Amino acid sequence: MNREFLLVNRPSGMPTDENFQLRTSPIPGISDGEVLVQTIYLSVDPYMRGRMSGIKTYTSPFELNKVLTAGVVGRVIDSKNNEFQMGEIVEGRLNWADYSVTSGKGLRKVDPNLAPISTALGVVGMPGLTAYFGLLDIGKPKEGETVVVSGSAGAVGTVVGQIAKIYGCRVVGITGSDEKNAYLKNELDFDATINYKKENVKEALKEKSPNGVDVYFDNVGGEISDAVMRLLNFQARIVVCGVISEYNNTEAAYGPRIQRFLLNRSALMKAYIVSDYYERFNEGYEQLGKWVKEGKLTYRENIIDGLENAPQAFIGLFHGENIGKQLVKVCEEDKL
């Protein structure tokens, strides 16, 4: 049998279990050209909250009473498509389900000998690419500059900080927990960290970022960003990657207007989503894979067992629960 999660109503504010429903039905058959994939790892990511809102943004919203989709790493268990063979490991946007049928479009083969296959959803997957293109193409960090990363213990933030270190920058991470900050300093070699729940971000940043901020990689928005905005250097670059502080707002968020801060520093602010760089994905995968192999890029995964726990894993993202990439393990890699 196949278990699938449907979105049965749209969250207002923080998502809850009530928004999701598990449906069980027979494993689907496939037609000519199609591939049947059994899910091993399912990715939950903050951007999904936007798609649950029903508002048209850069991606179309999830439809009500339809199966949710996510980044999935799985194994081909049936194929009527010449490009994919039984037993191959693949990654693609598939269903919140045990099994998915796909045309193979957008499906990427994952070589299990290069790196653990779960990394295809993290450091060498969408979050890794998001970090790579945002930091390098928009942030353009130069040796000796200071890069500040908010939400820096997440799947994207951890990669951003490490790439900035590879580029010779001073890296300051902002998170909401001492445990996360210890990980960033001790294992990822961040130069400094701030716990926004305990410290006044502006004062802490003045102290820990004495040369100001050249690049601000922003995953969170809100008051943390207000504080960083006051310490920008001339020609600073703000990479707007996410606004996790706002995803669950039911009303528009208000804050200090930022145009004047930008003007005082001739600063740039650029938002993006990773698909803006679709044509350069292979470059990104190659470079990220190389850095992982060289040990320059390490990662941590937070793995929750069982498809049935996918909603909780997703909701946990907004409670700051995960260090690194949040995954749901749907079946054992070696039990297929």
Add this chain to the structure above:
Amino acid sequence: MNREFLLVNRPSGMPTDENFQLRTSPIPGISDGEVLVQTIYLSVDPYMRGRMSGIKTYTSPFELNKVLTAGVVGRVIDSKNNEFQMGEIVEGRLNWADYSVTSGKGLRKVDPNLAPISTALGVVGMPGLTAYFGLLDIGKPKEGETVVVSGSAGAVGTVVGQIAKIYGCRVVGITGSDEKNAYLKNELDFDATINYKKENVKEALKEKSPNGVDVYFDNVGGEISDAVMRLLNFQARIVVCGVISEYNNTEAAYGPRIQRFLLNRSALMKAYIVSDYYERFNEGYEQLGKWVKEGKLTYRENIIDGLENAPQAFIGLFHGENIGKQLVKVCEEDKL
């Protein structure tokens, strides 16, 4: 005798006459290497408000009880500098005064046979360069795109709109008066205009900018910009040139946070000041001069007579009084 304006106290909110004081003293002599310039036209510009605040931004603040500086077009009436001869017309950052002594650094010669010399403070001066580099280098308008300009009847906005037309764009101007809008439509060939004092900007923009907004050239900030932000197209570019709606605020301005709007459209927002492009000024002067000569770029000047009225001319900028470039005529061109 020489009359000079000093800044005697810093404005809180809207500037008033009380902030300025006229001092009379003998015309200064010059030393080796120096030039004495008699002011013909004095430029007043919104950016000066920032310098009066005493807050260090991109330019150093005006000092209290010192003579104010401004863009000046004048005539060399004495010179101990080989590069400048008596009788030559020059433009540079000089004093709010009848006469200024300068080392000649940053002083530019103005050819009175190419165009009226006053244009060296406007369409072929700092405001023209501001429009040229901001629109083309940041806004990067493409043929057929829609360019929205706020503060569009000012010295910068009028040039922005006309360059956008040269580039084949649909141009929508936002001002606070029907008279200004008639000028933009009838004389500068803008495609549409909005009077923000009479119209709901968002609704009007939906109607007058049916294909959305690709480039937003922002001189004003505040609620007008909030409205435009809701109609951005994918990969839109926002050129942050000024925030005239905020210059006289005594407290930080609050408004809807914009990161989310940027994210939904992968939009760019870049602030700048014209001096960021210092090394390309000659390119700008040449192109602007060429367009003026070809009749592709027209301009209007609002001229107030008498140095003694400079503070009023400056304050008028914040009441939306001027169409085109606001100048103060300090002496007649031909009466030197």
